[in-house]
Amino acid sequence: MAGADALLTVADALAEPALAAGVPEVIVGGDALDAEVRWVHASDSAGVARLLDGGELLLSTGAGWPVDPVALRDFAQRLHGAGVAGVVIELGTALEALPDAFAQTCADLGVALIALNREVKFVAVTEAVHRALLTAHTRALRERQHLHELFTALSLQGAPADVVVAETARAIGAPVVLQNLAHEVIAIENLRVPVAEALGRLGEADRVPVQARGVRWGTLSALAGPAHPAGRITVLEQGATALAFGCLADGGDGEWSLLAQGGMIRDLLGARFVSPDDVLGRLAAGGFALAGRSCHGLVIRGEISPGELAERSATHGCAVVAATVDGDGVVLLSAPASGVLSDAQVASIVGPGRTVFLGPAADDVLGLLASLRAARELAAGDPSDVDPRIRRVEDRPLERLVASLRDDHRLHEHSERMLTPLISYDRERRGDLIDVLGALVAHPGNRSAAASASHLSRSVFYQRLALIGDLLDVDLDDGEALAALHLALLVRRSATNG
DSSP, X not given: OTTTTOSSBHHHHHTSHHHHTTOEEEEEOGGGGGSBOOEEEEOXXXXXXXXXXXXXXXXXXXXXXXXXXXXXXXXXXXXXXXXXXXXEEETTTSOSSOOHHHHHXXXXXXXXXXXXXXXXXXXXXXXXXXXXXXXXXXXXXXHHHHHHHHHHHHHHTTOOHHHHHHHHHHHHXXXXXXXXXXXXXXXXXXXXXXXXXXHHTGGGSEEEEEEETTEEEEEEEEOSOOOOTTOHHHHHXXXXXXXXXXXXXXXXXXXXXXXXXXXXXXXXXXTOOSSHHHHHHHHHHTTOOOTXXXXXXXXXXXXXXXXXXXXXXXXXXXXXXXXXXXXXXXXXXXXXXXXOOOHHHHHHHHOTTOXXXXXXXXXXXXXXXXXXXXXXXXXXTOOOOOSOOEEEGGGOHHHHHHHHXXXXXXXXHHHHXXXXXXXXXXXXXXXXXXXXXXXXXXXXXXXXXXXXXXXXXXXXXXXXXXXXXXXXXXXXXXXXXXXXXXXXXXXXXXXXXX
């Protein structure tokens, strides 16, 4: 986009009424019309090239032009060498038609060439274009002042990198990506463009370094988009400066990796990706591999340190994307596909004394998302913080069944049919029968442990069980009845957490 930062292009000049009155015919256009017009110069001299400084729109009748084709080609080359923005020639005064040699050379060199089919006042064209230039300059100054105020405010407020990237994208009207020196994506504002597409087009993006005091931390890139009055590069530079100030204030880009991982996890949980390819592209851009790996979704009870988790994972040949969400660690883990992760390996990765909920292994995006969802559902169904342990989704076949059939209305009807009497009782009397039933199915065959988990004495617990049996008209010692109630509870929990 040659004219992306131009205040005024040849195409803009052609739209001016003073020039449009000449019924312009574009002989050489395309990208040549994006050339920036810095000034207007009117001359019929064959030696005008030596008087040009570059960026001029040349107006001419061709009266003093050479006639010989070789001389015309040389004339066009000299104009191009002087940096002429474009040539506008008025036909009918000195020339009835454009010389082929001149037109062909302009086409070969990419110089905009326009023929006017009616007489116009060159002074009126000059005045109109210069007025447009002054207007564009004034608007650019206003926009630069606005950008300065915006990004200065962000810097003073200590805005995180993802906020600066989002504001840069909105200001420039195109997707913007922040990468570190390892080309990992730290933050992206894709503005409704699929993430995979945005990342795939980075090679054609405008980019500026994020640096200050001789230290470079990364690159800020913007995909192709509309022209900006202050210039697209100016917008990017302002955003990069705000990011650099943030790095100086924080002592470096140490927070960038945590920001990237946290943003990735939040986007996944918020279903902000359009397709699996978007997820795959974002993960790959962060150095997280799926192909040929054994990947898992994990939930770690309590807050986590993603940096420490990454260090411990690396010693086992693993990579992680992790963040603390609602008080618990939510983790994507990429492990070598050589074997099953042992409990000892998992404990070594997450650190001592932690309760972990581990989803099944996956080797593609959809499988990984399903693994994470299953781990979160297992964690949601086990709110206790008793002994540190590792719970695997594979060890909970009934919960896996409910997770896979969570949208089946028949399961929900089963749950509602079995549990409605207890739910109604608890609602009307502020009771705890649902919790008691949950403790019973969580500790089958050990009612003492179930009573302890309910924080009730054994006698009170047994009274609750008798009431549950009466309300539901079931025998709680019957294995089939207990299994049906367990299923109903899992469906209800899944619906509540979904």
